Amino acid sequence: MAPVEEAPITAVISVLVENESGVLARVIGLFSGRGYNIESLTVAPVDEARTRSRINIVTTGTSMVIEQIKALLYRLVPVHRVSDLTALGPHLAREMALVKVVSSGELRTEALRISDAFRARAVDTTVGSFVFELTGAPEKIDSFIDLMRPLGLVEVSRTGIAAIIRGPRTI
Amino acid sequence: MNATLDPKTISPGAQPDAADVRTGAEVLLRVLREQDVEVVFGYPGGAVLPIYDALFKQNSIRHILVRHEQAAVHAAEGYARSTGKTGVVLVTSGPGATNAVTGLVDALMDSIPLICLSGQVPTHLIGNDAFQEADTTGITRPATKHNYLVKRPGDLSRVLHEAFYVARSGRPGPVLVDLPKDIMVGPAPYHPASGAPHRSYRPVSEPAPDAIAQAVEAMRQAKRPLFYTGGGVINAGPEASEALRRLVRMTGFPCTSTLMGLGAYPTTDRQFLGMLGMHGTYEANLATHGCDLLINIGARFDDRVTGRLDAFSPHSTKIHVDIDPSSINKIVRVDMPIVGDAGRALQMMIAAWEGTASADPVAIAAWWKQIDAWRGIDSLRFRQDPSPDAVIKPQHAIRRLYELARETGRDCFVTTEVGQHQMWAAQHFQYEEPNRWMTSGGLGTMGYGLPAAVGVQVGNPDGLVIDIAGEASTLMNIQELGTICQYRLPVKLFILNNRYMGMVRQWQELLHGSRYSESYSEALPDFVKLAEAFHGTGMRATTLGELDDVIRRMLAHDGPVVADICVDETENCFPMIPSGAAHNEMILGPEQNEQAGRITDEGLMLV
Numbered sequence: 001m002a003p004v005e006e007a008p009i010t011a012v013i014s015v016l017v018e019n020e021s022g023v024l025a026r027v028i029g030l031f032s033g034r035g036y037n038i039e040s041l042t043v044a045p046v047d048e049a050r051t052r053s054r055i056n057i058v059t060t061g062t063s064m065v066i067e068q069i070k071a072l073l074y075r076l077v078p079v080h081r082v083s084d085l086t087a088l089g090p091h092l093a094r095e096m097a098l099v100k101v102v103s104s105g106e107l108r109t110e111a112l113r114i115s116d117a118f119r120a121r122a123v124d125t126t127v128g129s130f131v132f133e134l135t136g137a138p139e140k141i142d143s144f145i146d147l148m149r150p151l152g153l154v155e156v157s158r159t160g161i162a163a164i165i166r167g168p169r170t171i
Numbered sequence: 172m173n174a175t176l177d178p179k180t181i182s183p184g185a186q187p188d189a190a191d192v193r194t195g196a197e198v199l200l201r202v203l204r205e206q207d208v209e210v211v212f213g214y215p216g217g218a219v220l221p222i223y224d225a226l227f228k229q230n231s232i233r234h235i236l237v238r239h240e241q242a243a244v245h246a247a248e249g250y251a252r253s254t255g256k257t258g259v260v261l262v263t264s265g266p267g268a269t270n271a272v273t274g275l276v277d278a279l280m281d282s283i284p285l286i287c288l289s290g291q292v293p294t295h296l297i298g299n300d301a302f303q304e305a306d307t308t309g310i311t312r313p314a315t316k317h318n319y320l321v322k323r324p325g326d327l328s329r330v331l332h333e334a335f336y337v338a339r340s341g342r343p344g345p346v347l348v349d350l351p352k353d354i355m356v357g358p359a360p361y362h363p364a365s366g367a368p369h370r371s372y373r374p375v376s377e378p379a380p381d382a383i384a385q386a387v388e389a390m391r392q393a394k395r396p397l398f399y400t401g402g403g404v405i406n407a408g409p410e411a412s413e414a415l416r417r418l419v420r421m422t423g424f425p426c427t428s429t430l431m432g433l434g435a436y437p438t439t440d441r442q443f444l445g446m447l448g449m450h451g452t453y454e455a456n457l458a459t460h461g462c463d464l465l466i467n468i469g470a471r472f473d474d475r476v477t478g479r480l481d482a483f484s485p486h487s488t489k490i491h492v493d494i495d496p497s498s499i500n501k502i503v504r505v506d507m508p509i510v511g512d513a514g515r516a517l518q519m520m521i522a523a524w525e526g527t528a529s530a531d532p533v534a535i536a537a538w539w540k541q542i543d544a545w546r547g548i549d550s551l552r553f554r555q556d557p558s559p560d561a562v563i564k565p566q567h568a569i570r571r572l573y574e575l576a577r578e579t580g581r582d583c584f585v586t587t588e589v590g591q592h593q594m595w596a597a598q599h600f601q602y603e604e605p606n607r608w609m610t611s612g613g614l615g616t617m618g619y620g621l622p623a624a625v626g627v628q629v630g631n632p633d634g635l636v637i638d639i640a641g642e643a644s645t646l647m648n649i650q651e652l653g654t655i656c657q658y659r660l661p662v663k664l665f666i667l668n669n670r671y672m673g674m675v676r677q678w679q680e681l682l683h684g685s686r687y688s689e690s691y692s693e694a695l696p697d698f699v700k701l702a703e704a705f706h707g708t709g710m711r712a713t714t715l716g717e718l719d720d721v722i723r724r725m726l727a728h729d730g731p732v733v734a735d736i737c738v739d740e741t742e743n744c745f746p747m748i749p750s751g752a753a754h755n756e757m758i759l760g761p762e763q764n765e766q767a768g769r770i771t772d773e774g775l776m777l778v
Binding site: 067071 | 369495
């Protein structure tokens, strides 16, 4: 069989893992060891007893590679569940960003005006700077950052996405 | 020292009574006994002294002292592969653990169930760059199927039981448990293995019945079918090999095997086409290329098998039975994936096949006629000059070894090192039963065979254990002659001595203009004297006339023997699919060497 040259797709994969030491290293090691891509990764405990964590990974690859990634993740001993949200249908993917802008005069006013349009909050303000807090889809944050670039953008901190399936279904 | 019990870690309802609290080392040994461990391969050191002290005070678990930790792991692999049990290794912290890494990766690549117990510095010193400290769980994370660091005494017995479960269930593999010294010295509660299912790791072993039905239907329709079987059949136990034999005979289909799967189907049987792949037979590779249905049972489309991927078995529908879902569609896209145990799948296929009519007999007969024509090429042929003074051909030495070993009537186990001799041993020795052939397949670890032979002999005291070796490989773990001597293991080290790293030399000849860069074994030891220095018996054959006598004397001797068989230094291993080539572009012999010269740049980059 020819290794079919197909275009890479982006997949959002959610992994429910036992919250034990080294589990994140196993997941990351799987990606780095096999040359797969991680575009973003978030992890936090999600149950009351804090014994299980959810890892949300955004990755790219051919459909064969994405299938491999899922199978390899599921093979890890502390992994409870692996779900490809992209394949499961409509889903929400949201992230939070903190964006620092240092500017004055016209630029400063413009930054404030745009932040308002994006429903970003100024969570820290000095005479020469703002830190905006913004949540939303990654593309929305991308465009906010693009707009801030000429307006004195100096630093960005992003969480990476948290994702969930729309509707009553669960992973 | 953190020797107090953390009540949170002891599950409710399993509160141990006072009598059940012992030192961690004693708990460890008790778990090993409960897991039916009879033997541990290891090497002591500071961090594992408490475990060695506990070993000293008991008699039920035997310890085999190796001479290097890498050898401990290979010995445990040999033990596991020849007995079907889980091998156990015990090494100290730091260098003990890092020396074990090669063996662990070897076991990972070949799916061998192992437990590696490694010492660690006391918990309060972890991270301090203490003496003989290494981040063992960090280093071995990609080298094991799973690993653990026991930080609380209350976790000890649970983790150990779990480690055995993980090592042998699903696709087997090595599991490391890192044991800080204070956990071994201090008190720890003992819990028997809980029957409860694992929290997260529950591999599927039962194949889906409709997938089996679909596969059997495809088998019935097939005109040019081929079984392609691998190590998964061996790992699924002797019943799986039994089922394979039944199914292959029932269907009348031809069967080929990977290096790892040799012995699952008897290699002397007419329906067996020999090994496939880079050094596989002409008939096996052309059948793989020409088949219309490829039935892969427990093999993983390794690059040694497939050759050029876009030309691999181009006209076939592909069935793939594998217990590891990540092996399916990893390299070759298959039409009918079946996740599950190879033995179960084979039994279900037998049941489904029995229920109805068989395949098209005319088409199958025509397929066999084609295969027999390919077989007529006799791709494993070689020319041995019959005069007594003639130089020994390595292939001939192995054939004679097989014939004379068979005459003894003994149960024969073969281990190998890695290189030309390994391929010749796969091609020219015959394997009637599973678990008789131990070789480093996936990782290709030179130095595997001698320590593996130690483990095989320990697990099979009455077996005839032969390491078919090359002189370069065997020097990588030659210190194990010490272990062999200490335990009076009658291992036969059969060295095909061509004074070269033969496979390296072969590739240099074919692909690098015969520039033999660093592949000559300069300053070799005298292997006869070496054997004697290790209290064994050494023998040497330099001409054909001496060969049979040396083999006979080696087999008759009841102690360890090193047989130095001086063979043709220039012999190459054929047939061969050059790197980057397809199955129907094999080189059959030296007369076709120039074909290798046509290898593309792309092929040159492949290993």
